[in-house]
Amino acid sequence: MNDIASPSAEPASPEPADSAETLLDLRGIDKTFKRGSEEIQVLQKLDLQVPRGEFLALMGPSGSGKSTLLNLIGGLDRPSHGEIHVDNHRIDRLSDRKLATWRARNVGFVFQFYNLMPVLTAARNVELPLLLTRMNGARRRKHVATALDVVGLSHRVKHYPRQLSGGEQQRVGIARAIVTDPQLLLCDEPTGDLDRKSGDEILDLLQALNQHHGKTIIMVTHDPHAAERASRTLHLDKGRLNRED
Amino acid sequence: MRFLFLIASNLKRKKLRTLLTILSILVAFLLFGYLSAIRVALSSGVDVADADRLVIRHKVSIIQLLPESYGRDIARMEGVAQLTHATWFGGIYQEPKNFFPQMPVHPDDYLAVYPEVLLPDDQLQAWKNTKTGAIVGRTTADRFGFEIGDRVPILSPIWPQKDGNQTWEFDIVGIYDGAEQGTDTSPLFFRYDYFDETHMGDRGQVGWYVLRVTDADLATQVAEAIDANFANSFAETKSEPEGAFVQAFAKQIGNIAAIMIAILSMVFFTILLVAGNTMAQSVHERTRELAVLKSIGFTDRGTLFLVLGESTIISAIGGLMGLGLAWLMISAGDPTKGAFPVFYFPEKDIVLGLLLVGALGLAAGIFPALQAKQLRIADALRR
Numbered sequence: 001m002n003d004i005a006s007p008s009a010e011p012a013s014p015e016p017a018d019s020a021e022t023l024l025d026l027r028g029i030d031k032t033f034k035r036g037s038e039e040i041q042v043l044q045k046l047d048l049q050v051p052r053g054e055f056l057a058l059m060g061p062s063g064s065g066k067s068t069l070l071n072l073i074g075g076l077d078r079p080s081h082g083e084i085h086v087d088n089h090r091i092d093r094l095s096d097r098k099l100a101t102w103r104a105r106n107v108g109f110v111f112q113f114y115n116l117m118p119v120l121t122a123a124r125n126v127e128l129p130l131l132l133t134r135m136n137g138a139r140r141r142k143h144v145a146t147a148l149d150v151v152g153l154s155h156r157v158k159h160y161p162r163q164l165s166g167g168e169q170q171r172v173g174i175a176r177a178i179v180t181d182p183q184l185l186l187c188d189e190p191t192g193d194l195d196r197k198s199g200d201e202i203l204d205l206l207q208a209l210n211q212h213h214g215k216t217i218i219m220v221t222h223d224p225h226a227a228e229r230a231s232r233t234l235h236l237d238k239g240r241l242n243r244e245d
Numbered sequence: 246m247r248f249l250f251l252i253a254s255n256l257k258r259k260k261l262r263t264l265l266t267i268l269s270i271l272v273a274f275l276l277f278g279y280l281s282a283i284r285v286a287l288s289s290g291v292d293v294a295d296a297d298r299l300v301i302r303h304k305v306s307i308i309q310l311l312p313e314s315y316g317r318d319i320a321r322m323e324g325v326a327q328l329t330h331a332t333w334f335g336g337i338y339q340e341p342k343n344f345f346p347q348m349p350v351h352p353d354d355y356l357a358v359y360p361e362v363l364l365p366d367d368q369l370q371a372w373k374n375t376k377t378g379a380i381v382g383r384t385t386a387d388r389f390g391f392e393i394g395d396r397v398p399i400l401s402p403i404w405p406q407k408d409g410n411q412t413w414e415f416d417i418v419g420i421y422d423g424a425e426q427g428t429d430t431s432p433l434f435f436r437y438d439y440f441d442e443t444h445m446g447d448r449g450q451v452g453w454y455v456l457r458v459t460d461a462d463l464a465t466q467v468a469e470a471i472d473a474n475f476a477n478s479f480a481e482t483k484s485e486p487e488g489a490f491v492q493a494f495a496k497q498i499g500n501i502a503a504i505m506i507a508i509l510s511m512v513f514f515t516i517l518l519v520a521g522n523t524m525a526q527s528v529h530e531r532t533r534e535l536a537v538l539k540s541i542g543f544t545d546r547g548t549l550f551l552v553l554g555e556s557t558i559i560s561a562i563g564g565l566m567g568l569g570l571a572w573l574m575i576s577a578g579d580p581t582k583g584a585f586p587v588f589y590f591p592e593k594d595i596v597l598g599l600l601l602v603g604a605l606g607l608a609a610g611i612f613p614a615l616q617a618k619q620l621r622i623a624d625a626l627r628r
Contacts, residue, residue, distance in 0.1 A: 068623075076540055077623040097544050104542020111626070115537045119254040129541045131247050176541070 023183065023216050024050035024073060029082035031068055031239075042068045044239040046082070052183070055210040055217045057230035064236040066220040067188055073218060074107050074186045075099045087183065104132045108177025108215075110206075112189035114169040116161040116176075122148065123157045126175045133180065147175040150213075151205060167198030174205060178215070185209065187219040191226050203229045252554050255527070263559065266523045270563025270605065271570070273516040274598060278571020280505050281594040285427070286585030287501045297326075297461040298358065299468055300490035301454040304481035308333075310450040311480050313441075318474065319454060324467040326459045329354035332440070332452035336399035336413065338389065345385045345586065346432040347399060348452075349440035358457050361424040368393070368419030376439045380419035382430030384579075384586050391417050399433075404444045413443070431586030455487065513605065520609035524556045528613035535617050536625030549618040556610025557603065564602030568595065 031043040042065040050056055058066050071077040072084060075091050084092045091102060108129075116125045123144050130140045148154050151171040161169050170190060177185055187206065191199030207229050209215045219230060227233045234241050256263050301319065303309035313330070320328045334347040352372050356362055364372075364380055372378045381391050391397060395417045405411045415435050423430045441448055458464050468484035475482045528535070535548055543551070572590050579585040 067627075071623045071626075074540070076626070077621075097546070100539065100542050100544040100547075103540065109537075109540050111537070115533065115626075117251075117254070117534055117537075119258050120251070124250065124254070128251075128538070131251070132542045132547075137247075 021052045022049050023052040023054075023087055024048070024218075025083075025085040026073070027083045027085075029069075029072065029084070030080045031065070031072065031077075032080045042239050043072075043079070046239070046241055048234070048241060050216060050218065052216055053210070053214050054232060055207065055230045056219070057227035057233040058218060058220045058236060059222065059224070059227055059233055060236035062222075065239045066236050069236065070186050070188055070218065070220050073184075074109060075103050101132075104129060104180065106182050106184060108174075108180070108182040108185045110170070110173050110177050110185060110187040110190045112192040114161070114166075114173045114193075116169055116172055118161050121158050121160055122153060122164065122172045122175075125161070125172055126179050128176060129180045143179055144175075147179040148172075150178065150209075151175045165198070166194050167201055170194060170198070170202050171205065174202070174209075178209065178213075183216055185215050185217045187217060189220055189222065191221070191223060196225075199223075199226065248551060248554065252551065252558060255531070255555055256558065258527070258530075262523060262526075266520055266559055267563040267566075269519050270516055270560055271567040273512050274564045274567025274602070275571045275574075276512055276567075277509055277598055277601070278568055278575060278590055278594070280509060281598075282571075282575045282588050282590050283585070284501055284505045285591055286579075286588045297458050297464060298487040299456050299458060299464055299471075299484050300487050301456070301468075301471055301482050301484045302452075302490070304472075304483045307453065309480070310452060311454065311482065313449040313451050315475065315480075315482070316451070316454060319456060319471060322467065322470055322474070324458050324460065324463040324470075326457045327354070327357045328454060328456040329358040330437070330451040330454045331355070332437075332450070333403075334399075334401055334435075334440075335403045336401040338397065338399055343389070345388075347379075347401075348432060348434055349437040350434050351437050352434075355434065358455050361428045362421050363424055364419050364421040368421075371418040372436070375416055375418050376436060377414065377416050378418035379415035379433050379435035380421050381417055381433045382586075383420060383422050384430045385433060386417075386420045391420070393417055393420065397433075404440070406443050407445050409445070426589055427587055427591075429587050513601070517605060517608055520556065520559060520605065521612065523559070524552065524610050524613040525616075527555070528552055528617050532620065532625050532628060535620055536622045539620065539622045540626070545618045548620070549614045552614035552617045553607060553610045556613070557606030560602055560606030560609060564598070564605065568598045568602070 026046060026048040029043050029046040029048075030041065033040045033042060046069070048069075058069065060066050068077065072079055072092075073086075075094070078092055082092070083090055086106065089102070091099065094102060117128070120128075123141075126144045126147050127140055130143060133140075135143070145154070145157070148157060151174050153168060153171050153175065156164060156168060156172075161172070164172065170193075174190075185206070190206065191202050194202060203226055206217055206219065210217050210231075217230075219226070221227055236242075301311070301315075303311055310332070316328060316330060319325060329351060331348040331350050334349060336347045337343070338345070352369060356364060356369065368380065372380055379397070385391065397415050397417060399413050399415065400411050401413055402411060404413075406413065415433070421430065437451075456467075458467050464486055468486075471484045472482050538551075539545070539548060572595070574580075575588065575590045579588045
């Protein structure tokens with residue numbers, strides 16, 4: 001959280017540099033789903049390296065495997081074959097319990113439909129990941145206030161999701177994702193449910209988190225306008241990464 | 246404790262549904278408490294019956310009388326420490342609904358066999374000095390406002406006096422208390438000698454004998470010896486431990502414990518379905534939210550405990566309120582104003598109630614909690 005509270009991290013380079021330290025390393029990833037007796041191969045022999053501090057956009061048609069890839073990177077699912085290394089830790093072999101702990105410490109998720117708890121205020125929603133830490137109530141509240149300040153919602157602390165606009169709800173979602181100060185932010189269509197103005201504000205915020213707070217961001221999107229904000233864009237098609245912009 | 250707000254918020258999600266579930270649990274535990282007290286009332290005496298007390302009655306039926314002369318033979322038998330007798334008087338005070346038991350007894354003998362009847366010495370002395378004297382238990386004294394010095398008329402259709410008058414008059418010379426919570430303090434006791442020389446019909450008859458054995462282990466042996474002694478006589482006896490006697494008396498209106506257990510089992514099974522359904526619906530509606538919690542780092546076990554915590558809190562709120570309300574209502578006393586002289590919520594049933602509160606919470610929540618535990622994040626987020 002100190003990184004967020006006092007942005008001291010170096011802005012990331014817009015282009016991945018060969019010399020940059022690799023944060024994410026996917027090697028030979030296959031992912032197959034079973035539907036009855038039929039096997040559907042969603043990802044095939046996929047390799048991907050993401051340097052620390054990169055803002056990567058993943059584009060591709062529906063069913064191309066973007067969200068599946070994001071789930072694998074975030075430890076929400078496991079590959080059928082291949083290895084996933086994050087910050088030199090192989091995560092695809094961790095037990096469910098260790099994987100949950102790893103997610104709590106290292107990854108922040110931003111969802112298309114915000115996925116906030118409707119019965120909790122903005123502050124309580126942001127506090128959720130901190131419940132898994134050993135922080136006391138006062139420290140948790142301090143971190144929540146900082147995270148909401150970063151996303152520009154200090155004045156909406158006690159509001160419930162239903163009292164917030166779509167853009168504000170997504171900001172709360174982002175505050176929840178960054179409150180534990182993870183190194184990796186995984187965003188699944190973060191502007192997909194927003195109008196252009198609100199979407200731009202969210203993209204501004206993500207860009208700021210990348211450039212001023214050093215967050216490595218992987219964003220799945222259909223929107224080329226959103227992808228323009230990323231430092232690199234990869235296209236997925238039929239389970240393969242086949243073009244790099 | 247840090248997850249409490251999360252659990253509490255989820256309970257507020259569908260307020261009406263949560264309220265109705267809590268109310269149904271409350272009613273179930275209120276019923277549990279009340280039925281416990283009624284069970285105690287209907288089988289009063291079983292719990293406080295002494296293992297070393299034997300009751301000897303006529304072998305045919307309790308309404309058949311035994312000769313007073315049996316007492317001399319029984320008192321001489323090996324293993325008998327103290328002996329007394331009592332007889333059902335069946336009197337009516339003012340009107341039939343004002344029921345309370347009355348029995349003629351020997352003051353000293355009776356109090357020796359029943360030490361749980363607590364009577365001050367001066368009142369015992371007054372009783373022994375007053376032939377028409379009677380002592381009454383605190384419950385009945387409070388119920389009718391009887392005080393020492395009152396003259397109480399009681400009509401006895403079973404035992405008219407020699408002149409045919411059915412109304413007996415007794416002078417209240419003492420008010421006794423019970424040593425234990427379960428001690429019945431509703432009967433009125435008066436002197437057997439007054440009864441024996443005043444009532445119409447044969448003298449020297451008693452309803453039943455009660456004796457205290459020198460050693461509880463000898464009880465069966467003593468009972469067999471007494472029954473053998475009076476075998477083939479004109480009034481054969483049946484001797485049994487006091488608990489069995491009281492239970493047999495209570496069973497005249499059915500197996501109370503079995504009826505209570507059957508009713509409560511059905512009630513709790515229904516409530517389990519209600520609470521279980523509430524939890525299952527609640528978890529089903531939150532599949533995506535649970536997946537989000539898991540994605541931000543909640544473990545499978547953590548999610549399981551979260552759901553179990555919810556169901557346990559619902560059960561605890563409803564159950565504790567139900568038990569508390571039952572305790573308050575039972576503490577207000579016999580709701581029938583006389584039919585249940587011993588009416589209280591036994592401590593062991595309160596403990597059982599608390600255990601049931603926990604068990605209901607866990608049982609209602611376990612399947613939805615396991616569902617939440619096994620939820621696959623990626624699948625749930627896609628829904």
